[in-house]
Amino acid sequence: MPGKKYRLICFDADGTLFDYNRAEEWALKNTFLEHNLAFSGKTIETYRKINKSLWDRLEQGNIKIERLKIERFTKTFPGLSEKEALELSKTYLEHLKKTGFLISGAEETIRALHGKYKLILLTNGLAKTQEGRLRASGLYAYFDAVITSEEAGCAKPDERIFRMALSIAKVISRESLMVGDNLTADIKGALMAGMDACWYNPLYEEKNKTEEYLIIKNLKELLNFLL
Template sequence: MNIKHIFFDLDHTLWDFDRNSELTFSQIFKEQNIQLKIKDFLEVYMPINLNYWRLYREDKIPKSDLRYNRLKDSFESLNYTISDDLINKISEDYITYLPSHNYLFEGTIEILEYLSKKYKLNIITNGFEEVQNLKLQKSGIAKYFKEIITSESVSVKKPNPKIFEFALKKANAIPQNSIMIGDSYEADIKGALNFGMIAIYFTHNKNKESGVLSVNNLLELKNYL
């Protein structure tokens, strides 16, 4: 592979979103005296959140609906009475507090150190503009990346080819010498492959897709790069 440019997803790929999200909700529930066990809440919230992110990615709902409805539906599923004002407060606090928790996946720093000596590294993320840059800075990994491309800055989301086109143009790269690494088969892998890039699927021990390069641990990237 004649690779010169690597494009990483951020959440669930380098930045441990689930762990940091749990810490954020724990902080908020304690502050607001919400009488629910975090584990019980997250069991309901996580699939609801994933579904709303899919709708958001497909441009079927705006960001405001994603941020409010994922909380409202979760509390309703648990039969927990809560005011709209408090849901909105939690929604705002969640975005504010989230970047202050910065656990990275095992091997993140080591693999970025290794790859940055050989390739130009970049980020393509569907996450919210206002928090993604903070996550990168506060976790100490911003220094590794040349370009940070957020879906909000391009007004389209992965797997839309326009975000890959924009990212490669900004990085002065072409599909043939560029690789995408991410955890979403739909957004990261299919999106990149359809644009003519190479892609590596970070599976987190999920089922591997046939015919697709994949790793279970970030350090396994050394086998390919």
């Protein structure tokens, strides 16, 4: 997979560049304390299961982002009204956008690729939240564009969002590579759009090797293929 054929590298955000688990726990803790709600390991576990289920539904096109923002809190706290959940959501997103926690190797990788490729952040996250986190991380200036499902009106793996990135970068699909941690949303979505794909999978085992897409365990491994 020679890097010289690429002009555009797209990166997923959460779980690929951002340490989402750390950011989520920090934001939830501050949110719950601010709203006088119980914060515990059990509450976090419950929230995460519900949140993942809702994001899976979003990727399948079975729920809208505005409903997701409410239901992840009404389902975690059954006695909460939708109005209260919406206020909780606003507070949570305000805290979350302040987090710039990065996965190991993310900063070095993006800095090394900057100026050699067009870089686009392609995320199913919320626009203001993801832009805020990218700024907080110090990586905002290295990206040519940020595309969110909220603004695009469709979510990965819908190939329309990938084609939006190609259009913005003014490249054709075979000149682009998508890097992400989600095998369905990032990898299969990119392949359906005609792009090459790189699965960031820290738990990768050699027996899982495939010719269909590249697999890396550490983000800096990507530089061996692209530089």
